[in-house]
Amino acid sequence: MALGDDSPASYIHMVQHLIERCMTFGMSMEECMETLSKRADVQPVVTSTVWKELEKENKEFFDKYKQLRSEKGGVSSS
Template sequence: MGESSASYIRMVQHLIEKCLLFHMTKEECMEALSRHANINPVITSTVWKELEKENKEFFDAYMKSREDEMAEMEIKQMIQKMISQSSTGD
């Protein structure tokens, strides 16, 4: 692999790490990098998969954290819905 290819992969890795800071899924990251950095989603997916292989414990914890966040958001939405229904007399 040439230096420019390695450099490109490092750049994609860096952008994926930025996506992780924003708690994005792989699909959200692929979309964001495609739209904003003109990176082919296949490239992003491939680099993401390699990062997952190299950092299994991190990605396991990351996915668990995302699942917990999603569950918490669902609970908050249900509570908001119950509150708004009770305030309107439904």
């Protein structure tokens, strides 16, 4: 990636990377949206959209992720 690369694809890739970082901390989509909004100035709708696309592409992974969060008591009641 070139320095100063402002392309939409570059931005989406950055958001994806940040989502993956949030997931290493066991965050839910809502927690990730809040964190990225506060710390990286990413609009929650962008985080949500990228997260949902990742879920579509990696259904088995996200099903397992949600199951592990649930087993560890990491699922917040909404």
